[in-house]
Amino acid sequence: MALDPEEAPGRGSVRDLVTGLPARARDRFGDRALALGLLVGLILVMVVPLVALPAVRCETFGDGNGCKPKFQEPRAEPIRAGAAQVSPVQVALQGSYVALGDSYSAGVGADLTAADLNPLNRCHRTGQAYYHEVAKAFRFARGSAFWACSGAKTGDVMRGKSGEPPQIDRVDQNTSLVTISIGGNDVGFSKVLAGCVIKLPWSKNCEEQGRDIASRMATLRQELPGVLEEIRTRAPRARVIVLGYPRAFKESSGSDGDNISVADQQWLNGRARDLNELIRQAVTEADARIAATRAPGSVEFVDAYSAFAGHEVGTADPYMNGLAVNLSALAPESRSYHPTANGYKALARLFIDQVNRGPGRPLNPPR
Numbered sequence: 001m002a003l004d005p006e007e008a009p010g011r012g013s014v015r016d017l018v019t020g021l022p023a024r025a026r027d028r029f030g031d032r033a034l035a036l037g038l039l040v041g042l043i044l045v046m047v048v049p050l051v052a053l054p055a056v057r058c059e060t061f062g063d064g065n066g067c068k069p070k071f072q073e074p075r076a077e078p079i080r081a082g083a084a085q086v087s088p089v090q091v092a093l094q095g096s097y098v099a100l101g102d103s104y105s106a107g108v109g110a111d112l113t114a115a116d117l118n119p120l121n122r123c124h125r126t127g128q129a130y131y132h133e134v135a136k137a138f139r140f141a142r143g144s145a146f147w148a149c150s151g152a153k154t155g156d157v158m159r160g161k162s163g164e165p166p167q168i169d170r171v172d173q174n175t176s177l178v179t180i181s182i183g184g185n186d187v188g189f190s191k192v193l194a195g196c197v198i199k200l201p202w203s204k205n206c207e208e209q210g211r212d213i214a215s216r217m218a219t220l221r222q223e224l225p226g227v228l229e230e231i232r233t234r235a236p237r238a239r240v241i242v243l244g245y246p247r248a249f250k251e252s253s254g255s256d257g258d259n260i261s262v263a264d265q266q267w268l269n270g271r272a273r274d275l276n277e278l279i280r281q282a283v284t285e286a287d288a289r290i291a292a293t294r295a296p297g298s299v300e301f302v303d304a305y306s307a308f309a310g311h312e313v314g315t316a317d318p319y320m321n322g323l324a325v326n327l328s329a330l331a332p333e334s335r336s337y338h339p340t341a342n343g344y345k346a347l348a349r350l351f352i353d354q355v356n357r358g359p360g361r362p363l364n365p366p367r
Contacts, residue, residue, distance in 0.1 A: 086365050088358025089138070091297070092239050095176030096142035099131035100157060100167045100231075104181040104245065104347075105148035107131075109321050109338025122162035123149035124334065128341040133348030134179065138355065142174050150334065153185045154223045158230065168230055175235035179351055181243040182227065183279055186220040187213055192271065193248075193337050196264050197323050206264040213271055217278055224282045228299055232286070237296045237366050241354055242283050243347065244276035246307045248320050248337050259323070276305050287359060296366045298359040302350050308343060319343030 099105055107129025111117050116126040125146055135144040147170045149161050157180075160166040171178060184190075192213060196206035231240050249265035260268075279301065286299040311319035319342050324333040339347065 086363050088239065088363060089356060091237070091363055092177040092355050093138055093140055095140070095174040095235075095238070097135060097138070097140045097144035097177040097179075098170050098175050099129070099134070099144070099146050099148055099179050100170070101148040101179070101181040101243070102152040102183075102185055103148075103150040103334070103338060104184065104243065105129065105131065105179065106150045107148075107344060108150045109335040110341040110344055111335065112341065123152075123164060125149075128344050130344045130348035130351055131179070133345060134351050134355070137348075137352045140177070142176075145170055148181075151185055152182065154182055154220065154227050157182060157227055168227075168234065171231055171234045171238075173235060173237070175238050177355065178231055178235060178238055178240045179243065180231075180240070181245070183220050183224060183275060184245055186223070187216040187271075187275060189245075189271075189275075190337070193268065196268060197260050206260075207267055210271075213274075217274065221278055221282065224279065225286060228282065228286045232290070232297065232299070235297070239297055239355075239359070239363075240286075240299045241302055241351060242279060242299065243302045243351070244279055244304045245272050246304045246320065246339070246343070246347075247272050248308075248313050250312045250314065253314075273305060276303065287361075290364075291361055294364050296364050298361075298363060300354060300359045302354050304347060304350055307346050307350060308339075311342070311346075313337070317342070319346055 103109075103124065106124050107116075107126030108124050110126050110128035111124070113127055115121065116124075116128075125148060129146070129148065131144075131146045131148070135146075147164075147167050149156065149164060149167065152161050152167070157167045192206075192209050195209055228240065228242070231238070247269040249260075249269055251266060251269065253262065280303070283299050283301040290296075290298060308319040311317055313320050313322045319340055321335045321338055321340055324336050
């Protein structure tokens with residue numbers, strides 16, 4: 001838009017500026033006074049808006065004059081000690097992500113590649129485990145690592161399994177997110193399923209295993225808090241997200257080919273619910289201690305019990321493998337009653353949602 005030097009908006013005309021000069025100056029300089037006034041007016045028109053309007057100044061003189069760049073890549077803002085509140089995602093992304101746990105974290109049941117089946121892969125970690133989806137969904141400042149191990153119990157997290165170092169040793173003060181599933185092997189769920197499904201002559205009837213399960217759950221209730229506390233000790237600013245277990249069976253009809261009654265299915269689903277409630281209680285207590293002391297980080301529970309609803313064993317699109325028997329050993333194969341590739345994707349979505357949602361309470365800043 002062209003500017004008329006005679007009409008500088010909001011400041012009167014330039015001629016008014018000239019007529020405002022002292023009479024002695026007008027008499028002495030004559031036409032030169034008018035020219036001088038015009039020059040002053042032009043300077044005011046051009047310079048004053050640039051000084052008064054930062055956006056115009058930045059547009060004209062560039063970024064080296066106290067201006068922010070026009071385009072900035074989104075990234076997690078660093079957490080500053082003493083900040084009033086921090087976001088859940090901000091806490092999770094500040095350091096590294098480490099995935100720990102048992103076969104439900106390792107990805108057993110979705111062995112799709114030669115690498116998954118490599119006999120040197122002693123922990124049976126697969127390319128379909130939920131870890132991979134979580135690691136791709138976020139940009140962790142210090143990267144991510146996958147150390148879950150099939151068959152792991154709470155003690156194996158602390159001491160190691162299959163010739164590998166203890167999983168707990170993979171966690172340190174730079175860890176900002178830990179995901180873990182643990183407890184299913186402690187209560188012997190695979191053996192329980194074998195007793196219910198295979199029904200070998202020497203196996204116990206399904207519900208007769210209840211007393212043994214209760215005893216093992218009591219032991220797990222004592223040991224699980226220690227695992228959570230050790231993770232917190234090594235990663236005191238981390239969010240620790242603990243996965244529950246999905247139910248395997250439908251509640252109202254049988255699973256084709258699995259040699260199991262509806263009553264037994266319901267009983268097994270009930271034991272999965274009991275296990276999840278035990279884990280939830282341990283997690284809730286651990287997080288309450290963090291909140292009470294105003295410490296950073298959190299311990300959070302992901303309820304996966306109904307994650308496979310409509311996709312249980314025996315449905316048209318199962319997210320859980322059914323029974324696969326090794327006839328030579330008269331034992332169920334490892335993929336039995338473990339998630340399929342789609343099942344692990346469903347678990348990954350639960351984790352991703354939880355990372356975004358947070359623990360349901362304000363997170364304290366680091367000290």
